Amino acid sequence: MRSRSIRTIRRAELSKAAFEAVVLYGLRGTTLEKVGEIAGVSKGVVLHHFKDKSSLLEAVIRRTNGMLSTSLVELYRHAETPYERLWAIIIANFHESIFNQAVCQAWVSLMAEVPHNRSCQRVQIANYARVSSNFSHELKHFVTRDEAKIIARQLNLLIDGIWVRVGSRVEPLDSDRAIGDLEYFLMRFLPMDEESIQKHRAAREKIENVARIALGTRAFLETAMAR
Structure with a gap:
């Protein structure tokens, strides 16, 4: 039981090092040797846990998706209405601790492997x-x-498109601008009477404040990065 725990921890450390390597060197420049250097271990140790670069990249993609899921779970804890849960999903994908040019650039490189x-x-x-x-x-x-299914698919595509633009250095966007783009889209497909508009604004403000506190702590970031 103990050896499995150690193995899990080591694999998480190596996937984290691999992600950092992709950020620094791009997908082509990322080698098992460089991953080992960042993690402070030999190439042999990396190969012990991942049979090749392809399996390591799979673990990195799982890790990046896991970081988003962890962020959403944390925001869901504070979301009490459908409005707040909807905004929790949006903000989880664009919180500044995850959504920045370096991370988006690494993500674009990883998607090229898919x-x-x-x-x-x-x-x-x-x-x-x-x-x-x-x-x-x-x-x-x-x-x-x-x-709902149609709008959900469009939102999914819009999120991917924003990440690709930022990661490709086509257009610089910060979290607030990205979230605003999704808000603009939503306002054209959801009921937007005065009461609904106020509820959406209040929900966005609340979840953004929660994210600023809950997702910005060192403890949360260390937990998310260790997965």
């Missing part, structure tokens, strides 16, 4: 399905179930 790696494809398909399901579950409180 078409060539079936394991990575399965991980990413599952992640897209989870995000769409989360959105659909909350959107059905505002529109029909069929409309």
Whole structure:
């Protein structure tokens, strides 16, 4: 039991080091040797836990998706209404601790691996399905179930597009601007009478304040990064 725990910790450390390597060197420049250097271990230790670079990259993609899920779970703890849960999903994808040019750039590099790696494809398909399901579950409180599925898919595409633009250095966007872009989209597809507008504004403000406190702590970041 103890050896499994140590193995899990080591794999998490190596996937973290691999992600840092992708940020520093890009996907092509990331080697098992460089991952080992960042982690402070030999290439042999990296190979002991991951049979090749492909399996290591799969672990990195799982880790990046896991960071987003961890952020959402934390925000959900404080969300009490469908409005707040909807905004929790949006803000979890764009909180400044995760959404920045270096991380987006690494993510774009990792996505280039997905078409060539079936394991990575399965991980990413599952992640897209989870995000769409989360959105659909909350959107059905505002529109029909069929409309909720369509809007959820569009939101998923919009999130990916923003990450790609920032990661490709096509357009500099900060968290507030990115969240504002999704808000602009939502206002055209959800009921937006005066009462609804006020509820959305209050929900966004509350969840952003929660994220600023809960997701910005060292303890949370260390927990998220260690997964």
